[in-house]
Amino acid sequence: MGDVNVPRFPAALSTPSLNRGVGFTHEERRRLGLTGRLPSAVLTLEQQAERVWRQLQTMATDLGRNLLLEQLHYRHELLYFKMLTDHLPELMPVVYTPTVGEAIQRFSDEYRGQRGLFLSIDQPEDVGPAFETLGQGPDDIDLIVCTDAEAILGIGDWGVGGIQIAVGKLALYTAGGGIDPRRTLAVSLDVGTDNEQLLQDPFYLGVRHGRRRGEEYDKFIDHYIETAHQMFPRALLHFEDFGPANARKILQKYGSKYCVFNDDVQGTGAVVVAAVDGGTEANGTRFRDQRIIVFGAGTAGIGVADQIRDAIVADGATIEQAESQIWAIDKQGLLFDDMADLRDFQVPYAKNRRELGVAPGERVGLLEAIKLASPTVLLGSSAVSGAFTQEVVEAMTACCERPMIFPLSNPTSRMEAMPVDIVQWSKGKALIATGSPAAPVEYNGVTYTIGQANNVLVFPGIGLGVIISGARLLTQGMLHAAAKAIALLANPKDPGDSLLPDVCDLRSTSAAVAEAVYEAAVADGVATRTHDNVKQAIQDTMWWPTYD
Missing domain, CATH: 3.40.50.10380 (Malic enzyme, N-terminal domain)
Known part of the structure; x- marks a missing residue:
């Protein structure tokens, strides 16, 4: 038996960034050596996207949808991003949290090739x-x-x-x-x-x-x-x-x-700062006057605390004053400076027992901490479902007229409290943001729109701002500017208004964040590119999935 000639597979079909599938015109098929390799119909990108959308609707699970989209990503990049861009609110939970967690667990079983190094x-x-x-x-x-x-x-x-x-x-x-x-x-x-x-x-x-x-x-x-x-x-x-x-x-x-960035630490912090900033707008207070309890003092929780501290400082306080206004609670209770197992990043927020009248070795839980701190903001990053009880919420409303209560843990099953309960227990007074999507809540004739503190509100705009500025570093000023831009987009005025913008208009949000990040990069002296018209530069830089 002689040598076998292996058929050549055209690069235009095997390269995800080049492939258009049945979107190639007949003239393009002849020019690229695709004659006879595709069905005769020529479809627009919009028609191809509609076909994929219909396929997704027939699938029984989000994992199945994730795998279908992953294969599309690996084969036809433009069409994949057309799908995401047109259906981002619906598909974000499919390609990212929570479904990506299940896909990761099945990675070796379902492996069909993968992008990246x-x-x-x-x-x-x-x-x-x-x-x-x-x-x-x-x-x-x-x-x-x-x-x-x-x-x-x-x-x-x-x-x-x-x-x-x-x-x-x-x-x-x-x-x-x-x-x-x-x-x-x-x-x-x-x-x-x-x-x-x-x-x-x-x-x-x-x-x-x-x-x-x-x-x-x-x-x-x-x-x-x-x-x-x-x-x-x-x-x-x-x-x-x-x-x-x-x-x-x-x-x-x-x-x-x-120029390095950790979304779990810095991105989470920035979007929560934006929500707190929105809360201060809603209740007519200053950022520097907030007193915050962080329930869950791990990497994410303390990352948020650090961003809030810096925002308080930016509003006129000293670092020492800002740190004194933030109280951190971990599994051992309120953090004190005499605890042997404190992590180095928790130390700035550990309190002195003597100053608070707390006996050595005494554990201070959440409810007791609220009574000691009289907080205006309660943040949950503990993944302890139900930790924000009715008694806790009522204690918060006793401390201030309109407390901010943010159960930020993911997924919904791990949220510290459900928004509907917080609204009812606070008699509609609490300002709420969550880590997972939450439905609006009706109470006493008011519809409360629950803002989702989703990092996707901030990290795409930070990335775009870094690119258009050519920033050498990602500064604290750039992160603070990103948070402020998000808060300004929400601008809550009426009871029930969301503290954060909706992800449905994410491109506009990212453009606003990118502009703020660019301006901060220039002000901080880390930009290597400047533009006479930054808004136009952002639009020119933004990539869109199109065959044009």
Whole structure:
């Protein structure tokens, strides 16, 4: 038997960023060598999108929809982003939280190919060559999202499957912020996993050993960051779902050196600051006058506390005053400075027992802390369902006329309280924002629209603002400007108004955030690009899925 000639598959069909499927005209098919490779009909992008939308409607589960869209993303990028752009509110829960968590858990079972780079701690020498396989020049990548998958959403350590959280994040950067997907990159930093279910799975696709820590881990992360910056010096380096200690360590080490961003810490903080800012507008107070309890003092909770502290300082207080106005509660109760197991990032918010009249070793729970602090704001980042009881809400309304109560934990099953209960228990006085989507609440003839403190309100605009400014660093001023821009878009005036803008108009929100971030980058002296008409520059930079 002679040699077999393998049929050539045209690049125009095998390259996701080039493929138009049956959208190729007959003239394009002849020119690109596609004659006979496609059915004869020629469909517009809109017609193709309608076909996919109908296919999605026939599927029984969001996981099935996620897998269909993932295959489309891998095959036909323009059509994928046309779907997301046209149906973002409906599809965001499918391509990102909560469905992406299930897809990550099934990554090795459902693997059909994946976008992005896979970098292994077992082959650090391959980091540079892996970047080189992209064939991209130093100005060709604007944004890199990486994860080591230690703290994926609410499901923990899922190893190499975490690449999908990076891909999902980038999809929202594009659909919500107009960032060109051809100028982005998802990266899996595979440092092992402590998930025994994965290690015992014969089909698991990641490195098969426990999660590396300490010096070996630090050297690998350093090598990745330095290589990524060397290859793409203008790119924003986004870190997603790292463990608490590593997330803050990376920000502290590289935040003043390169343009780095951690959405779990900085993005969450910025959108909550925006909600609090909206609350001060609604109840006629100043940001610097707020007293805040953070219920859940982990990475996300303290990240929010740090952003709120900086916003209080920006409104005229000292750092010491701002920190004294923030009270943090963890599983051991209110944090005190004599606790042996305090993490370094919790220390600024730990209180002195003697000053509060609390006996040594005495545990102070949430209700007692409210009585001590007389807070105006209660933030939940604990994932403790039902923690904000009727007694807690009533105690908050006793402290101030219109308290802000934000059960921010995801998913809905882990929310500290349901908005309908908070409205009723507070007799309509509480100002509410949630981490999960929540339906409007009717009470005494008023419709209360519940704003969702979703990071997607902020990170696409931050990314776009960094790109148009060419920012060397992501400064605190830029984060504060992003939060302020979001608050101004909501501008709650009447009872029941949302404290935050709706994700339905995300492109407009991202444009406003990008403009504010750009102006702050210029003011902070970190911008390397300037524009006479920044609004026009934003519109010119925004990418749209089109065949034109």
